[in-house]
Amino acid sequence: xxxxxxxxxxxHFKNPIIAASGTIGFGHEYSEFYPLSVFGGISCKGxxxxxxxxxxxxxxxxxxMGMLNAVGxxxxxxxxxxxxxxxxxxxxxxxxxxxxxxxxxxxxCRMAEILSETDIDMIELNISCPNVKEGGxxxxxxxxxxxxxxxxxxxxxxxxxxxxxxxxxxxxxSIAKAAESEGADAVSLINTLTGMRIxxxxxxxxxxxxxxxxxxxxxxxxxxxxxxxVKNAVGIPVIGMGGVTTWKDAVEMMMAGADALQIGTxxxxxxxxxxxxxxxxxxxxxxxxxxxxxxxxxxxxxx
Amino acid sequence: xxxxxxxxxxVFSQKLTPTxxxxxxxxxxxxxxxxxxxxxxxxxxxxxxxxxxxxxxxxGDTIRLVFEVRGEGTAIMAETRTGESINIIAPLGxxxxxxxxxxxxxxxxxxxxxxxxxxxxxxxxxxVVINGxxxxxxxxxxxxxxxxxxRLIVAxxxxxxxxxxxxxxxxxxxxxxxxxxCACGPTPMLRNISKLAAENGVPxxxxxxxxxxxxxxxxxxxxxxxxxxxxxxxxxxxxxxGPVFNSEEVAW
Numbered sequence: 020x021x022x023x024x025x026x027x028x029x030x031h032f033k034n035p036i037i038a039a040s041g042t043i044g045f046g047h048e049y050s051e052f053y054p055l056s057v058f059g060g061i062s063c064k065g066x067x068x069x070x071x072x073x074x075x076x077x078x079x080x081x082x083x084m085g086m087l088n089a090v091g092x093x094x095x096x097x098x099x100x101x102x103x104x105x106x107x108x109x110x111x112x113x114x115x116x117x118x119x120x121x122x123x124x125x126x127x128c129r130m131a132e133i134l135s136e137t138d139i140d141m142i143e144l145n146i147s148c149p150n151v152k153e154g155g156x157x158x159x160x161x162x163x164x165x166x167x168x169x170x171x172x173x174x175x176x177x178x179x180x181x182x183x184x185x186x187x188x189x190x191x192x193s194i195a196k197a198a199e200s201e202g203a204d205a206v207s208l209i210n211t212l213t214g215m216r217i218x219x220x221x222x223x224x225x226x227x228x229x230x231x232x233x234x235x236x237x238x239x240x241x242x243x244x245x246x247x248x249v250k251n252a253v254g255i256p257v258i259g260m261g262g263v264t265t266w267k268d269a270v271e272m273m274m275a276g277a278d279a280l281q282i283g284t285x286x287x288x289x290x291x292x293x294x295x296x297x298x299x300x301x302x303x304x305x306x307x308x309x310x311x312x313x314x315x316x317x318x319x320x321x322x
Numbered sequence: 323x324x325x326x327x328x329x330x331x332x333v334f335s336q337k338l339t340p341t342x343x344x345x346x347x348x349x350x351x352x353x354x355x356x357x358x359x360x361x362x363x364x365x366x367x368x369x370x371x372x373x374x375x376x377x378x379x380x381x382g383d384t385i386r387l388v389f390e391v392r393g394e395g396t397a398i399m400a401e402t403r404t405g406e407s408i409n410i411i412a413p414l415g416x417x418x419x420x421x422x423x424x425x426x427x428x429x430x431x432x433x434x435x436x437x438x439x440x441x442x443x444x445x446x447x448x449x450v451v452i453n454g455x456x457x458x459x460x461x462x463x464x465x466x467x468x469x470x471x472x473r474l475i476v477a478x479x480x481x482x483x484x485x486x487x488x489x490x491x492x493x494x495x496x497x498x499x500x501x502x503x504c505a506c507g508p509t510p511m512l513r514n515i516s517k518l519a520a521e522n523g524v525p526x527x528x529x530x531x532x533x534x535x536x537x538x539x540x541x542x543x544x545x546x547x548x549x550x551x552x553x554x555x556x557x558x559x560x561x562x563x564g565p566v567f568n569s570e571e572v573a574w
Contacts, residue, residue, distance in 0.1 A: 042541055052325045073542060073557055075545070075557075077532065078544075079535050080533065081395070086371055088543060090541070093542045235370045236370065286540075287372065287536050287537075288371070290325070290411065
């Protein structure tokens with residue numbers, strides 16, 4: 020048995036597999052399949068200061084080996100999360116990560132301030148949601164805006180701070196560096212790639228929001244490339260995500276530079292994928308004589 | 323553990339029309355807990371998203387799915403051979419609330435007919451089943467409803483069988499005699515049934531569909547607009563809050 024545990028910004032994860040924000044709610048539903056302790060951590064549904072109704076349907080469209088979503092941050096608000104979901108989540112033997120979204124810089128700061136007074140383990144700053152009209156990705160697409168929001172939130176955030184990066188940018192490595200320079204403890208990437216599908220019979224976009232965020236196996240090579248570029252550029256931990264579906268994908272993503280992983284869309288295809296990925300990672304490490312999963316990180320040979 | 327994904331053996335398969343298939347999946351554990359109006363999420367080889375398919379019937383240790391080939395996913399599903407396995411998450415969602423002692427109208431439109439079978443069976447002779455189809459060629463499951471002892475009325479859009487017109491015509495004639503309405507079908511049909519039910523003071527449950535991802539209430543993809551008591555609209559979800567909703571709460 021290899022050691023699957025990882026340490027991200029001082030937080031111990033029993034394995035590197037984290038449920039990606041937006042795919043698992045606050046954990047209740049998937050806890051009906053298996054104990055949530057199968058995950059190293061859970062990044063909760065993107066939460067805002069006040070309740071948000073989300074976007075009108077349809078919110079989902081399938082794509083070749085993937086999907087689009089435009090849920091639009093439907094959530095009950097941070098106070099509801101702290102009162103109703105967090106106490107339960109803290110008993111599930113997994114790292115609890117709050118995913119924070121907002122329309123203004125003040126929203127993000129206030130959220131970080133409120134959550135810092137709770138026993139949440141980490142905060143993931145969602146500055147990469149492509150599906151809301153205000154805020155979200157507008158904070159995440161230039162080095163200046165990422166540096167500014169990271170600096171502002173850092174002043175209020177007493178928890179380890181992860182900045183979740185958008186792939187819809189020209190140079191993701193410099194954006195990661197901007198986050199690191201203003202005090203981010205880790206970065207996670209990639210959020211979804213903005214996409215669009217059209218129903219050729221009605222000539223209308225399938226998703227009511229017109230565009231949506233693309234995820235699933237189809238985005239995996241893009242994610243691997245970006246994780247590698249970011250790991251080459253920063254010294255803080257990198258949490259890799261984007262289409263990780265099998266244990267082989269997990270090994271590959273870690274070799275590219277990920278210190279931990281998030282899996283999302285794979286849960287929809289196979290709810291048991293985190294269990295299978297953990298087993299596959301362990302078997303791979305055993306077969307290759309490695310004692311710790313950390314030995315995989317950033318070991319791609321490029322010369 | 324409330325949810326499970328399991329392999330089920332396809333023990334019977336039949337083509338009911340050129341595009342509609344009748345599958346029986348064997349799994350005693352899942353069959354035993356499946357209720358009328360619930361659905362299953364079918365894993366389709368090579369596809370990222372599962373296909374939500376309503377339960378048509380439960381017979382002993384088998385779950386019956388009657389589905390229409392609408393796109394690539396259901397076309398792949400239809401190619402499954404008897405003896406092969408299909409992976410499903412089941413049972414899912416909140417089904418119909420049925421009182422077998424109440425005279426109930428079960429109304430299905432097109433591919434909305436299959437989920438009404440297991441539901442109507444609960445009421446037997448107390449069920450008035452009204453099925454609507456485009457034409458006689460698209461008609462399915464009539465013998466099954468009759469075998470269950472239900473009164474069956476069929477309407478076709480083109481008049482090629484039964485009543486020439488929509489399901490709301492025969493419903494208007496029998497509505498005075500029913501205490502509950504359960505319906506599944508195209509949204510315009512459900513909207514009209516809902517209106518008729520409200521005018522006659524008959525409670526009405528409708529089964530809705532929406533593009534879906536997780537199927538268990540986590541991703542919030544399959545939103546449906548519902549009304550609150552203060553008249554504002556918010557979103558609930560077909561997979562967990564539904565697929566069956568009280569027609570008066572739906573923001574048509």
